[in-house]
Amino acid sequence: MTGRLEGKVAVITGAASGIGAESARLFAAEGASVVLADVQDDRGQRIADELGGNARFIHTDVTDDAQVGAAVQFAVDTFGRLDVMFNNAGRGHPEGLISDLKPEMYRESVDVLLGGVLFGIKHASAVMKAQKSGSIINTASVAGIGVGYGGTLYSASKAAVIHLTRVLANELGEENVRVNAIAPGAIPTAIFGRGGGMDQDAAEALIPILQMGFAKAQPIPRSGSTHDIAEAALWLASDASSFVTGICLPVDGGMTTGKLFSQRMAELGAMAPA
Ligand SMILES: NC(=O)c1ccc[n+]([C@@H]2O[C@H](COP(=O)([O-])OP(=O)(O)OC[C@H]3O[C@@H](n4cnc5c(N)ncnc54)[C@H](O)[C@@H]3O)[C@@H](O)[C@H]2O)c1
Known part of the structure:
Protein backbone atom coordinates (compact mmCIF):
# COMPACT_ATOMS: atom_id res chain seq x y z
CA MET A 1 0.00 0.00 0.00
CA THR A 2 1.28 3.48 -0.78
CA GLY A 3 -0.07 6.99 -0.42
CA ARG A 4 -1.01 6.61 3.24
CA LEU A 5 0.22 10.17 3.91
CA GLU A 6 -0.78 11.69 0.57
CA GLY A 7 -1.13 15.47 0.88
CA LYS A 8 0.12 15.59 4.46
CA VAL A 9 2.98 17.74 5.76
CA ALA A 10 5.28 16.39 8.48
CA VAL A 11 8.11 17.75 10.61
CA ILE A 12 10.48 15.11 12.00
CA THR A 13 13.09 16.02 14.60
CA GLY A 14 16.24 13.94 14.86
CA ALA A 15 15.78 13.13 11.17
CA ALA A 16 19.46 13.03 10.21
CA SER A 17 20.00 9.55 11.64
CA GLY A 18 18.39 6.31 12.77
CA ILE A 19 14.65 6.23 13.47
CA GLY A 20 14.07 9.81 12.30
CA ALA A 21 15.89 9.31 8.98
CA GLU A 22 14.01 6.07 8.26
CA SER A 23 10.71 7.74 9.14
CA ALA A 24 11.49 10.63 6.79
CA ARG A 25 12.11 8.14 3.98
CA LEU A 26 8.93 6.16 4.71
CA PHE A 27 6.73 9.25 5.15
CA ALA A 28 8.01 10.68 1.85
CA ALA A 29 7.45 7.35 0.09
CA GLU A 30 3.86 7.42 1.38
CA GLY A 31 3.23 10.83 -0.18
CA ALA A 32 4.04 13.28 2.63
CA SER A 33 6.01 16.48 2.31
CA VAL A 34 8.67 16.27 5.01
CA VAL A 35 10.75 18.80 6.92
CA LEU A 36 13.80 17.14 8.45
CA ALA A 37 14.98 18.95 11.59
CA ASP A 38 18.28 18.11 13.26
CA VAL A 39 21.59 19.53 14.48
CA GLN A 40 23.59 17.37 12.04
CA ASP A 41 23.35 19.69 9.04
CA ASP A 42 25.32 17.76 6.40
CA ARG A 43 23.55 14.49 7.01
CA GLY A 44 20.12 16.07 7.29
CA GLN A 45 20.59 18.01 4.07
CA ARG A 46 21.89 14.91 2.27
CA ILE A 47 18.80 12.88 3.21
CA ALA A 48 16.48 15.74 2.22
CA ASP A 49 18.25 15.99 -1.17
CA GLU A 50 17.94 12.23 -1.60
CA LEU A 51 14.16 12.47 -1.02
CA GLY A 52 13.67 15.15 -3.65
CA GLY A 53 11.35 18.13 -4.07
CA ASN A 54 8.94 17.43 -1.23
CA ALA A 55 11.63 17.28 1.45
CA ARG A 56 13.57 20.07 3.12
CA PHE A 57 16.17 20.23 5.89
CA ILE A 58 16.31 22.93 8.55
CA HIS A 59 18.95 23.21 11.28
CA THR A 60 17.06 22.77 14.54
CA ASP A 61 18.34 22.31 18.06
CA VAL A 62 15.28 20.99 19.88
CA THR A 63 16.50 22.36 23.20
CA ASP A 64 15.85 25.84 21.83
CA ASP A 65 12.17 26.79 21.86
CA ALA A 66 12.68 29.44 19.14
CA GLN A 67 14.43 27.01 16.78
CA VAL A 68 11.64 24.46 17.14
CA GLY A 69 9.12 27.23 16.45
CA ALA A 70 11.11 28.22 13.36
CA ALA A 71 11.09 24.63 12.05
CA VAL A 72 7.30 24.47 12.39
CA GLN A 73 6.91 27.86 10.71
CA PHE A 74 9.27 26.75 7.93
CA ALA A 75 7.01 23.75 7.23
CA VAL A 76 3.94 25.98 7.09
CA ASP A 77 5.66 28.59 4.90
CA THR A 78 7.07 25.95 2.53
CA PHE A 79 4.23 23.45 2.31
CA GLY A 80 1.20 25.42 3.53
CA ARG A 81 0.16 23.42 6.62
CA LEU A 82 1.31 20.97 9.30
CA ASP A 83 -0.36 17.60 9.76
CA VAL A 84 2.27 15.57 11.59
CA MET A 85 4.86 16.52 14.20
CA PHE A 86 7.22 13.67 15.08
CA ASN A 87 9.19 14.72 18.18
CA ASN A 88 11.92 12.15 17.92
CA ALA A 89 15.34 13.76 18.52
CA GLY A 90 17.24 12.16 21.34
CA ARG A 91 20.56 11.14 22.72
CA GLY A 92 22.01 8.88 25.37
CA HIS A 93 24.68 9.53 27.96
CA PRO A 94 26.63 7.21 30.18
CA GLU A 95 24.97 7.55 33.57
CA GLY A 96 26.26 6.13 36.82
CA LEU A 97 24.75 6.01 40.26
CA ILE A 98 22.62 8.86 41.59
CA SER A 99 25.57 9.84 43.80
CA ASP A 100 27.60 10.54 40.61
CA LEU A 101 24.98 12.85 39.11
CA LYS A 102 26.33 16.21 38.01
CA PRO A 103 24.01 19.17 37.35
CA GLU A 104 25.16 19.47 33.72
CA MET A 105 24.15 15.84 33.09
CA TYR A 106 20.61 16.73 34.13
CA ARG A 107 20.42 19.60 31.65
CA GLU A 108 22.05 17.59 28.81
CA SER A 109 19.48 14.80 29.08
CA VAL A 110 16.27 16.48 30.12
CA ASP A 111 16.57 19.48 27.80
CA VAL A 112 16.71 17.23 24.72
CA LEU A 113 14.56 14.28 25.75
CA LEU A 114 11.74 16.14 27.50
CA GLY A 115 12.22 19.81 26.59
CA GLY A 116 12.50 19.04 22.87
CA VAL A 117 9.19 17.15 22.95
CA LEU A 118 7.48 19.88 24.98
CA PHE A 119 8.55 22.63 22.57
CA GLY A 120 7.56 20.49 19.58
CA ILE A 121 4.06 19.95 20.95
CA LYS A 122 3.72 23.63 21.86
CA HIS A 123 4.54 24.95 18.40
CA ALA A 124 2.90 22.20 16.35
CA SER A 125 -0.34 22.30 18.33
CA ALA A 126 -0.74 26.04 17.72
CA VAL A 127 -0.89 25.39 13.96
CA MET A 128 -2.93 22.19 14.30
CA LYS A 129 -5.55 23.73 16.60
CA ALA A 130 -6.22 26.41 13.99
CA GLN A 131 -6.52 23.67 11.32
CA LYS A 132 -8.67 21.54 13.65
CA SER A 133 -6.57 18.50 12.81
CA GLY A 134 -3.14 17.06 13.39
CA SER A 135 -1.16 14.13 14.73
CA ILE A 136 1.73 14.60 17.17
CA ILE A 137 3.99 11.61 17.81
CA ASN A 138 6.60 11.51 20.56
CA THR A 139 9.44 9.02 20.76
CA ALA A 140 9.50 7.60 24.27
CA SER A 141 11.27 4.32 25.11
CA VAL A 142 10.88 1.02 26.91
CA ALA A 143 13.07 2.83 29.46
CA GLY A 144 10.06 5.02 30.22
CA ILE A 145 7.90 1.95 30.93
CA GLY A 146 10.12 -0.34 32.98
CA VAL A 147 13.27 -0.09 35.05
CA GLY A 148 16.60 -1.42 33.84
CA TYR A 149 16.54 -0.40 30.20
CA GLY A 150 18.47 2.88 30.51
CA GLY A 151 20.11 5.38 32.82
CA THR A 152 18.28 7.33 35.52
CA LEU A 153 17.85 10.62 33.68
CA TYR A 154 17.12 8.92 30.36
CA SER A 155 14.47 6.67 31.92
CA ALA A 156 12.84 9.45 33.96
CA SER A 157 12.74 11.74 30.91
CA LYS A 158 11.13 9.05 28.75
CA ALA A 159 8.54 8.28 31.46
CA ALA A 160 7.77 11.99 31.55
CA VAL A 161 7.30 11.96 27.75
CA ILE A 162 4.71 9.18 28.12
CA HIS A 163 2.76 11.12 30.73
CA LEU A 164 3.12 14.39 28.83
CA THR A 165 1.57 12.55 25.89
CA ARG A 166 -1.51 11.63 27.95
CA VAL A 167 -1.83 15.10 29.51
CA LEU A 168 -1.71 16.89 26.17
CA ALA A 169 -3.84 14.32 24.36
CA ASN A 170 -6.51 15.24 26.88
CA GLU A 171 -6.03 18.99 26.38
CA LEU A 172 -5.77 18.95 22.59
CA GLY A 173 -8.24 16.20 21.72
CA GLU A 174 -11.19 18.60 21.73
CA GLU A 175 -9.44 20.48 18.91
CA ASN A 176 -9.06 17.20 16.97
CA VAL A 177 -5.31 17.20 17.60
CA ARG A 178 -4.02 13.75 18.56
CA VAL A 179 -0.94 13.11 20.71
CA ASN A 180 0.60 9.64 20.91
CA ALA A 181 3.94 8.12 21.86
CA ILE A 182 5.98 5.19 20.64
CA ALA A 183 8.23 3.21 22.98
CA PRO A 184 10.94 1.55 20.88
CA GLY A 185 12.74 -1.45 22.27
CA LYS A 216 17.94 -12.30 21.39
CA ALA A 217 17.11 -9.27 23.55
CA GLN A 218 13.34 -9.85 23.39
CA PRO A 219 10.84 -12.67 22.73
CA ILE A 220 10.53 -12.00 18.98
CA PRO A 221 13.69 -13.73 17.71
CA ARG A 222 15.25 -10.96 15.66
CA SER A 223 16.65 -7.52 16.19
CA GLY A 224 14.25 -4.60 15.90
CA SER A 225 14.89 -2.10 13.12
CA THR A 226 14.38 1.57 12.46
CA HIS A 227 11.79 0.49 9.90
CA ASP A 228 9.71 -1.19 12.63
CA ILE A 229 9.47 2.15 14.43
CA ALA A 230 8.89 4.14 11.24
CA GLU A 231 5.92 1.88 10.37
CA ALA A 232 4.37 2.53 13.80
CA ALA A 233 4.93 6.26 13.35
CA LEU A 234 3.36 6.07 9.90
CA TRP A 235 0.22 4.46 11.34
CA LEU A 236 -0.04 7.08 14.08
CA ALA A 237 0.55 9.84 11.52
CA SER A 238 -2.08 8.53 9.11
CA ASP A 239 -5.86 8.79 9.21
CA ALA A 240 -5.97 5.02 9.89
CA SER A 241 -5.43 5.90 13.58
CA SER A 242 -7.78 8.89 13.66
CA PHE A 243 -9.59 7.70 16.85
CA VAL A 244 -6.35 6.91 18.71
CA THR A 245 -4.91 9.45 21.13
CA GLY A 246 -3.03 9.44 24.42
CA ILE A 247 -1.43 6.02 23.96
CA CYS A 248 2.14 4.84 24.25
CA LEU A 249 2.67 2.07 21.72
CA PRO A 250 5.55 -0.26 22.60
CA VAL A 251 7.36 -1.47 19.48
CA ASP A 252 9.76 -3.76 21.28
CA GLY A 253 9.30 -7.37 20.13
CA GLY A 254 7.74 -8.09 23.53
CA MET A 255 10.70 -6.83 25.57
CA THR A 256 8.51 -5.15 28.18
CA THR A 257 6.53 -8.34 28.82
CA GLY A 258 9.41 -9.45 31.06
CA LYS A 259 12.24 -11.92 30.88
CA LEU A 260 12.36 -14.36 27.99
CA PHE A 261 10.20 -17.47 28.58
CA SER A 262 13.26 -19.67 28.03
CA GLN A 263 15.17 -17.71 30.70
CA ARG A 264 12.32 -18.12 33.18
CA MET A 265 12.19 -21.87 32.49
CA ALA A 266 15.94 -22.16 32.97
CA GLU A 267 15.63 -20.34 36.31
CA LEU A 268 12.79 -22.64 37.37
CA GLY A 269 14.95 -25.61 36.44
CA ALA A 270 17.76 -24.27 38.55
CA MET A 271 15.38 -23.93 41.49
CA ALA A 272 13.77 -27.36 41.05
CA PRO A 273 14.44 -29.94 43.78
CA ALA A 274 16.91 -32.61 42.75
N1 LIG B 1 17.72 3.09 19.30
C1 LIG B 1 17.07 2.62 20.35
O1 LIG B 1 17.26 1.48 20.78
C2 LIG B 1 16.03 3.49 21.01
C3 LIG B 1 15.20 2.89 21.97
C4 LIG B 1 14.24 3.66 22.58
C5 LIG B 1 14.09 4.99 22.26
N2 LIG B 1 14.91 5.55 21.33
C6 LIG B 1 14.71 6.96 21.01
O2 LIG B 1 14.54 7.10 19.63
C7 LIG B 1 14.87 8.44 19.25
C8 LIG B 1 15.75 8.42 18.02
O3 LIG B 1 16.97 7.79 18.37
P1 LIG B 1 17.81 6.89 17.37
O4 LIG B 1 17.96 5.57 18.02
O5 LIG B 1 17.28 6.98 16.01
O6 LIG B 1 19.24 7.62 17.50
P2 LIG B 1 20.17 8.37 16.42
O7 LIG B 1 21.37 8.79 17.21
O8 LIG B 1 20.37 7.53 15.24
O9 LIG B 1 19.29 9.64 16.03
C9 LIG B 1 19.05 10.68 16.94
C10 LIG B 1 19.08 12.00 16.18
O10 LIG B 1 18.71 13.05 17.08
C11 LIG B 1 19.55 14.16 16.79
N3 LIG B 1 19.64 15.07 17.94
C12 LIG B 1 20.29 14.88 19.11
N4 LIG B 1 20.21 15.98 19.87
C13 LIG B 1 19.48 16.89 19.16
C14 LIG B 1 19.07 18.21 19.40
N5 LIG B 1 19.38 18.86 20.54
N6 LIG B 1 18.33 18.83 18.44
C15 LIG B 1 18.02 18.20 17.29
N7 LIG B 1 18.40 16.96 16.99
C16 LIG B 1 19.13 16.30 17.93
C17 LIG B 1 20.90 13.55 16.43
O11 LIG B 1 21.70 14.47 15.72
C18 LIG B 1 20.47 12.35 15.62
O12 LIG B 1 20.40 12.66 14.25
C19 LIG B 1 15.51 9.07 20.47
O13 LIG B 1 14.53 9.88 21.14
C20 LIG B 1 15.85 7.88 21.34
O14 LIG B 1 15.91 8.22 22.72
C21 LIG B 1 15.87 4.83 20.69
Whole structure:
Protein backbone atom coordinates (compact mmCIF):
# COMPACT_ATOMS: atom_id res chain seq x y z
CA MET A 1 0.00 0.00 0.00
CA THR A 2 1.28 3.48 -0.78
CA GLY A 3 -0.07 6.99 -0.42
CA ARG A 4 -1.01 6.61 3.24
CA LEU A 5 0.22 10.17 3.91
CA GLU A 6 -0.78 11.69 0.57
CA GLY A 7 -1.13 15.47 0.88
CA LYS A 8 0.12 15.59 4.46
CA VAL A 9 2.98 17.74 5.76
CA ALA A 10 5.28 16.39 8.48
CA VAL A 11 8.11 17.75 10.61
CA ILE A 12 10.48 15.11 12.00
CA THR A 13 13.09 16.02 14.60
CA GLY A 14 16.24 13.94 14.86
CA ALA A 15 15.78 13.13 11.17
CA ALA A 16 19.46 13.03 10.21
CA SER A 17 20.00 9.55 11.64
CA GLY A 18 18.39 6.31 12.77
CA ILE A 19 14.65 6.23 13.47
CA GLY A 20 14.07 9.81 12.30
CA ALA A 21 15.89 9.31 8.98
CA GLU A 22 14.01 6.07 8.26
CA SER A 23 10.71 7.74 9.14
CA ALA A 24 11.49 10.63 6.79
CA ARG A 25 12.11 8.14 3.98
CA LEU A 26 8.93 6.16 4.71
CA PHE A 27 6.73 9.25 5.15
CA ALA A 28 8.01 10.68 1.85
CA ALA A 29 7.45 7.35 0.09
CA GLU A 30 3.86 7.42 1.38
CA GLY A 31 3.23 10.83 -0.18
CA ALA A 32 4.04 13.28 2.63
CA SER A 33 6.01 16.48 2.31
CA VAL A 34 8.67 16.27 5.01
CA VAL A 35 10.75 18.80 6.92
CA LEU A 36 13.80 17.14 8.45
CA ALA A 37 14.98 18.95 11.59
CA ASP A 38 18.28 18.11 13.26
CA VAL A 39 21.59 19.53 14.48
CA GLN A 40 23.59 17.37 12.04
CA ASP A 41 23.35 19.69 9.04
CA ASP A 42 25.32 17.76 6.40
CA ARG A 43 23.55 14.49 7.01
CA GLY A 44 20.12 16.07 7.29
CA GLN A 45 20.59 18.01 4.07
CA ARG A 46 21.89 14.91 2.27
CA ILE A 47 18.80 12.88 3.21
CA ALA A 48 16.48 15.74 2.22
CA ASP A 49 18.25 15.99 -1.17
CA GLU A 50 17.94 12.23 -1.60
CA LEU A 51 14.16 12.47 -1.02
CA GLY A 52 13.67 15.15 -3.65
CA GLY A 53 11.35 18.13 -4.07
CA ASN A 54 8.94 17.43 -1.23
CA ALA A 55 11.63 17.28 1.45
CA ARG A 56 13.57 20.07 3.12
CA PHE A 57 16.17 20.23 5.89
CA ILE A 58 16.31 22.93 8.55
CA HIS A 59 18.95 23.21 11.28
CA THR A 60 17.06 22.77 14.54
CA ASP A 61 18.34 22.31 18.06
CA VAL A 62 15.28 20.99 19.88
CA THR A 63 16.50 22.36 23.20
CA ASP A 64 15.85 25.84 21.83
CA ASP A 65 12.17 26.79 21.86
CA ALA A 66 12.68 29.44 19.14
CA GLN A 67 14.43 27.01 16.78
CA VAL A 68 11.64 24.46 17.14
CA GLY A 69 9.12 27.23 16.45
CA ALA A 70 11.11 28.22 13.36
CA ALA A 71 11.09 24.63 12.05
CA VAL A 72 7.30 24.47 12.39
CA GLN A 73 6.91 27.86 10.71
CA PHE A 74 9.27 26.75 7.93
CA ALA A 75 7.01 23.75 7.23
CA VAL A 76 3.94 25.98 7.09
CA ASP A 77 5.66 28.59 4.90
CA THR A 78 7.07 25.95 2.53
CA PHE A 79 4.23 23.45 2.31
CA GLY A 80 1.20 25.42 3.53
CA ARG A 81 0.16 23.42 6.62
CA LEU A 82 1.31 20.97 9.30
CA ASP A 83 -0.36 17.60 9.76
CA VAL A 84 2.27 15.57 11.59
CA MET A 85 4.86 16.52 14.20
CA PHE A 86 7.22 13.67 15.08
CA ASN A 87 9.19 14.72 18.18
CA ASN A 88 11.92 12.15 17.92
CA ALA A 89 15.34 13.76 18.52
CA GLY A 90 17.24 12.16 21.34
CA ARG A 91 20.56 11.14 22.72
CA GLY A 92 22.01 8.88 25.37
CA HIS A 93 24.68 9.53 27.96
CA PRO A 94 26.63 7.21 30.18
CA GLU A 95 24.97 7.55 33.57
CA GLY A 96 26.26 6.13 36.82
CA LEU A 97 24.75 6.01 40.26
CA ILE A 98 22.62 8.86 41.59
CA SER A 99 25.57 9.84 43.80
CA ASP A 100 27.60 10.54 40.61
CA LEU A 101 24.98 12.85 39.11
CA LYS A 102 26.33 16.21 38.01
CA PRO A 103 24.01 19.17 37.35
CA GLU A 104 25.16 19.47 33.72
CA MET A 105 24.15 15.84 33.09
CA TYR A 106 20.61 16.73 34.13
CA ARG A 107 20.42 19.60 31.65
CA GLU A 108 22.05 17.59 28.81
CA SER A 109 19.48 14.80 29.08
CA VAL A 110 16.27 16.48 30.12
CA ASP A 111 16.57 19.48 27.80
CA VAL A 112 16.71 17.23 24.72
CA LEU A 113 14.56 14.28 25.75
CA LEU A 114 11.74 16.14 27.50
CA GLY A 115 12.22 19.81 26.59
CA GLY A 116 12.50 19.04 22.87
CA VAL A 117 9.19 17.15 22.95
CA LEU A 118 7.48 19.88 24.98
CA PHE A 119 8.55 22.63 22.57
CA GLY A 120 7.56 20.49 19.58
CA ILE A 121 4.06 19.95 20.95
CA LYS A 122 3.72 23.63 21.86
CA HIS A 123 4.54 24.95 18.40
CA ALA A 124 2.90 22.20 16.35
CA SER A 125 -0.34 22.30 18.33
CA ALA A 126 -0.74 26.04 17.72
CA VAL A 127 -0.89 25.39 13.96
CA MET A 128 -2.93 22.19 14.30
CA LYS A 129 -5.55 23.73 16.60
CA ALA A 130 -6.22 26.41 13.99
CA GLN A 131 -6.52 23.67 11.32
CA LYS A 132 -8.67 21.54 13.65
CA SER A 133 -6.57 18.50 12.81
CA GLY A 134 -3.14 17.06 13.39
CA SER A 135 -1.16 14.13 14.73
CA ILE A 136 1.73 14.60 17.17
CA ILE A 137 3.99 11.61 17.81
CA ASN A 138 6.60 11.51 20.56
CA THR A 139 9.44 9.02 20.76
CA ALA A 140 9.50 7.60 24.27
CA SER A 141 11.27 4.32 25.11
CA VAL A 142 10.88 1.02 26.91
CA ALA A 143 13.07 2.83 29.46
CA GLY A 144 10.06 5.02 30.22
CA ILE A 145 7.90 1.95 30.93
CA GLY A 146 10.12 -0.34 32.98
CA VAL A 147 13.27 -0.09 35.05
CA GLY A 148 16.60 -1.42 33.84
CA TYR A 149 16.54 -0.40 30.20
CA GLY A 150 18.47 2.88 30.51
CA GLY A 151 20.11 5.38 32.82
CA THR A 152 18.28 7.33 35.52
CA LEU A 153 17.85 10.62 33.68
CA TYR A 154 17.12 8.92 30.36
CA SER A 155 14.47 6.67 31.92
CA ALA A 156 12.84 9.45 33.96
CA SER A 157 12.74 11.74 30.91
CA LYS A 158 11.13 9.05 28.75
CA ALA A 159 8.54 8.28 31.46
CA ALA A 160 7.77 11.99 31.55
CA VAL A 161 7.30 11.96 27.75
CA ILE A 162 4.71 9.18 28.12
CA HIS A 163 2.76 11.12 30.73
CA LEU A 164 3.12 14.39 28.83
CA THR A 165 1.57 12.55 25.89
CA ARG A 166 -1.51 11.63 27.95
CA VAL A 167 -1.83 15.10 29.51
CA LEU A 168 -1.71 16.89 26.17
CA ALA A 169 -3.84 14.32 24.36
CA ASN A 170 -6.51 15.24 26.88
CA GLU A 171 -6.03 18.99 26.38
CA LEU A 172 -5.77 18.95 22.59
CA GLY A 173 -8.24 16.20 21.72
CA GLU A 174 -11.19 18.60 21.73
CA GLU A 175 -9.44 20.48 18.91
CA ASN A 176 -9.06 17.20 16.97
CA VAL A 177 -5.31 17.20 17.60
CA ARG A 178 -4.02 13.75 18.56
CA VAL A 179 -0.94 13.11 20.71
CA ASN A 180 0.60 9.64 20.91
CA ALA A 181 3.94 8.12 21.86
CA ILE A 182 5.98 5.19 20.64
CA ALA A 183 8.23 3.21 22.98
CA PRO A 184 10.94 1.55 20.88
CA GLY A 185 12.74 -1.45 22.27
CA ALA A 186 16.38 -2.15 21.35
CA ILE A 187 16.91 -0.68 17.88
CA PRO A 188 20.43 -0.70 16.40
CA THR A 189 21.24 2.95 15.65
CA ALA A 190 24.05 5.41 16.19
CA ILE A 191 22.58 6.47 19.54
CA PHE A 192 24.53 3.73 21.35
CA GLY A 193 27.95 4.64 19.96
CA ARG A 194 27.26 8.38 20.19
CA GLY A 195 26.28 7.95 23.83
CA GLY A 196 29.62 6.27 24.40
CA GLY A 197 31.47 9.26 22.93
CA MET A 198 31.97 8.08 19.31
CA ASP A 199 31.49 10.33 16.31
CA GLN A 200 28.57 9.58 13.96
CA ASP A 201 30.62 7.52 11.46
CA ALA A 202 32.13 5.28 14.13
CA ALA A 203 28.75 4.94 15.82
CA GLU A 204 27.14 3.86 12.53
CA ALA A 205 29.91 1.31 11.94
CA LEU A 206 28.82 -0.35 15.20
CA ILE A 207 25.25 -0.94 14.00
CA PRO A 208 25.75 -4.44 12.44
CA ILE A 209 27.31 -5.64 15.71
CA LEU A 210 24.40 -4.23 17.71
CA GLN A 211 22.02 -5.95 15.33
CA MET A 212 23.53 -9.33 16.15
CA GLY A 213 23.57 -8.57 19.87
CA PHE A 214 19.94 -7.43 19.93
CA ALA A 215 18.61 -10.50 18.09
CA LYS A 216 17.94 -12.30 21.39
CA ALA A 217 17.11 -9.27 23.55
CA GLN A 218 13.34 -9.85 23.39
CA PRO A 219 10.84 -12.67 22.73
CA ILE A 220 10.53 -12.00 18.98
CA PRO A 221 13.69 -13.73 17.71
CA ARG A 222 15.25 -10.96 15.66
CA SER A 223 16.65 -7.52 16.19
CA GLY A 224 14.25 -4.60 15.90
CA SER A 225 14.89 -2.10 13.12
CA THR A 226 14.38 1.57 12.46
CA HIS A 227 11.79 0.49 9.90
CA ASP A 228 9.71 -1.19 12.63
CA ILE A 229 9.47 2.15 14.43
CA ALA A 230 8.89 4.14 11.24
CA GLU A 231 5.92 1.88 10.37
CA ALA A 232 4.37 2.53 13.80
CA ALA A 233 4.93 6.26 13.35
CA LEU A 234 3.36 6.07 9.90
CA TRP A 235 0.22 4.46 11.34
CA LEU A 236 -0.04 7.08 14.08
CA ALA A 237 0.55 9.84 11.52
CA SER A 238 -2.08 8.53 9.11
CA ASP A 239 -5.86 8.79 9.21
CA ALA A 240 -5.97 5.02 9.89
CA SER A 241 -5.43 5.90 13.58
CA SER A 242 -7.78 8.89 13.66
CA PHE A 243 -9.59 7.70 16.85
CA VAL A 244 -6.35 6.91 18.71
CA THR A 245 -4.91 9.45 21.13
CA GLY A 246 -3.03 9.44 24.42
CA ILE A 247 -1.43 6.02 23.96
CA CYS A 248 2.14 4.84 24.25
CA LEU A 249 2.67 2.07 21.72
CA PRO A 250 5.55 -0.26 22.60
CA VAL A 251 7.36 -1.47 19.48
CA ASP A 252 9.76 -3.76 21.28
CA GLY A 253 9.30 -7.37 20.13
CA GLY A 254 7.74 -8.09 23.53
CA MET A 255 10.70 -6.83 25.57
CA THR A 256 8.51 -5.15 28.18
CA THR A 257 6.53 -8.34 28.82
CA GLY A 258 9.41 -9.45 31.06
CA LYS A 259 12.24 -11.92 30.88
CA LEU A 260 12.36 -14.36 27.99
CA PHE A 261 10.20 -17.47 28.58
CA SER A 262 13.26 -19.67 28.03
CA GLN A 263 15.17 -17.71 30.70
CA ARG A 264 12.32 -18.12 33.18
CA MET A 265 12.19 -21.87 32.49
CA ALA A 266 15.94 -22.16 32.97
CA GLU A 267 15.63 -20.34 36.31
CA LEU A 268 12.79 -22.64 37.37
CA GLY A 269 14.95 -25.61 36.44
CA ALA A 270 17.76 -24.27 38.55
CA MET A 271 15.38 -23.93 41.49
CA ALA A 272 13.77 -27.36 41.05
CA PRO A 273 14.44 -29.94 43.78
CA ALA A 274 16.91 -32.61 42.75
N1 LIG B 1 17.72 3.09 19.30
C1 LIG B 1 17.07 2.62 20.35
O1 LIG B 1 17.26 1.48 20.78
C2 LIG B 1 16.03 3.49 21.01
C3 LIG B 1 15.20 2.89 21.97
C4 LIG B 1 14.24 3.66 22.58
C5 LIG B 1 14.09 4.99 22.26
N2 LIG B 1 14.91 5.55 21.33
C6 LIG B 1 14.71 6.96 21.01
O2 LIG B 1 14.54 7.10 19.63
C7 LIG B 1 14.87 8.44 19.25
C8 LIG B 1 15.75 8.42 18.02
O3 LIG B 1 16.97 7.79 18.37
P1 LIG B 1 17.81 6.89 17.37
O4 LIG B 1 17.96 5.57 18.02
O5 LIG B 1 17.28 6.98 16.01
O6 LIG B 1 19.24 7.62 17.50
P2 LIG B 1 20.17 8.37 16.42
O7 LIG B 1 21.37 8.79 17.21
O8 LIG B 1 20.37 7.53 15.24
O9 LIG B 1 19.29 9.64 16.03
C9 LIG B 1 19.05 10.68 16.94
C10 LIG B 1 19.08 12.00 16.18
O10 LIG B 1 18.71 13.05 17.08
C11 LIG B 1 19.55 14.16 16.79
N3 LIG B 1 19.64 15.07 17.94
C12 LIG B 1 20.29 14.88 19.11
N4 LIG B 1 20.21 15.98 19.87
C13 LIG B 1 19.48 16.89 19.16
C14 LIG B 1 19.07 18.21 19.40
N5 LIG B 1 19.38 18.86 20.54
N6 LIG B 1 18.33 18.83 18.44
C15 LIG B 1 18.02 18.20 17.29
N7 LIG B 1 18.40 16.96 16.99
C16 LIG B 1 19.13 16.30 17.93
C17 LIG B 1 20.90 13.55 16.43
O11 LIG B 1 21.70 14.47 15.72
C18 LIG B 1 20.47 12.35 15.62
O12 LIG B 1 20.40 12.66 14.25
C19 LIG B 1 15.51 9.07 20.47
O13 LIG B 1 14.53 9.88 21.14
C20 LIG B 1 15.85 7.88 21.34
O14 LIG B 1 15.91 8.22 22.72
C21 LIG B 1 15.87 4.83 20.69
